[in-house]
Amino acid sequence: MKSDSEDELKDISKQEMRRTTIKSLAGFILGALGLLGGIKWLVAGTDAEGLSRPLRKVLETNRKVATIFFSNKNLAPVFPKEQAAPEPRLNGNIGLERSIDVENWMLNVQNNSLIHGINKSSMKLTLDDIKQLPKTELTFEFKCIEGWSEISNWGGTKFSDFMLVYGLGGLTDHGQDNLLAEHVSLETPDGGYYVGLDMESALHPQTLLCYEMNGKPLSSEHGAPLRLIVPCKYGIKSIKRIGKIAFVGNQPADYWAERGYDYYAGL
Ligand SMILES: Nc1nc2c(c(=O)[nH]1)N[C@H]1C(S)=C(S)[C@@H](COP(=O)(O)O)O[C@H]1N2
Numbered sequence: 001m002k003s004d005s006e007d008e009l010k011d012i013s014k015q016e017m018r019r020t021t022i023k024s025l026a027g028f029i030l031g032a033l034g035l036l037g038g039i040k041w042l043v044a045g046t047d048a049e050g051l052s053r054p055l056r057k058v059l060e061t062n063r064k065v066a067t068i069f070f071s072n073k074n075l076a077p078v079f080p081k082e083q084a085a086p087e088p089r090l091n092g093n094i095g096l097e098r099s100i101d102v103e104n105w106m107l108n109v110q111n112n113s114l115i116h117g118i119n120k121s122s123m124k125l126t127l128d129d130i131k132q133l134p135k136t137e138l139t140f141e142f143k144c145i146e147g148w149s150e151i152s153n154w155g156g157t158k159f160s161d162f163m164l165v166y167g168l169g170g171l172t173d174h175g176q177d178n179l180l181a182e183h184v185s186l187e188t189p190d191g192g193y194y195v196g197l198d199m200e201s202a203l204h205p206q207t208l209l210c211y212e213m214n215g216k217p218l219s220s221e222h223g224a225p226l227r228l229i230v231p232c233k234y235g236i237k238s239i240k241r242i243g244k245i246a247f248v249g250n251q252p253a254d255y256w257a258e259r260g261y262d263y264y265a266g267l
């Protein structure tokens with residue numbers, strides 16, 4: 001005679017089996033989803049900043065080097081972007097007198113790396129190349145040496161990230177034997193306005209290569225397609241419409257330093 005307890009046991013083991021099946025099925029689905037996600041991550045391989053994984057790796061290593069070399073703490077105060085002037089005032093149009101073909105603009109980069117002797121190389125970058133770099137936004141009080149100031153909002157990439165990704169000025173992951181260029185020279189395409197920047201200011205975390213103002217592409221008057229923003233300096237250093245950037249060993253020519261202003265133009 002079959003006992004009740006035998007039937008009960010059967011029922012329990014059936015339930016158990018069902019539960020195990022559901023569990024393993026769920027496990028399988030989760031696993032498959034995870035694998036899919038992993039494949040997607042490998043193939044697309046972009047993260048929150050929209051960077052590809054190899055680029056991210058280069059940045060991580062290099063950021064560490066930069067952090068060791070420069071622990072820059074003199075940050076300019078930042079503001080909510082709602083406080084930024086909707087139409088910031090314009091000042092200075094030296095080197096902007098003639099119009100340029102913004103579509104075909106290219107950034108001329110000259111890298112005089114001092115690693116293993118003098119090693120000169122140059123390259124041309126498009127605005128899209130610059131836009132591939134991690135994006136940063138900054139709202140700060142822009143100060144002109146003539147005595148006015150105004151809160152403005154800028155979008156672009158950190159100058160240090162630009163240097164890190166392209167291995168410019170000696171800023172790479174070679175570590176100790178690394179020699180940094182001491183200055184950066186920036187010029188408008190016609191050479192009419194030119195700025196020299198010491199390396200510490202170039203690597204300052206708030207120094208940006210900007211292509212946006214108030215979330216929109218820069219206007220020609222504000223320096224389209226690409227300008228510099230140096231919040232730790234007076235406005236004279238924030239060159240509009242950059243055509244050429246060179247990494248150099250000596251203090252380069254500087255438009256306003258040649259006219260009696262301090263080269264460093266610190267605030
Ligand atoms: N090419 C170029 N960049 C320039 C100048 C200039 O005359 N030509 N003037 C500088 C000065 S003195 C200031 S205060 C800021 C003003 O920037 P804005 O016109 O976007 O406000 O740009 C700086 N960059």
Ligand SMILES: [Mo]
Pocket residue numbers: 091092143144145146234235236
């Ligand atoms: Mo200025």
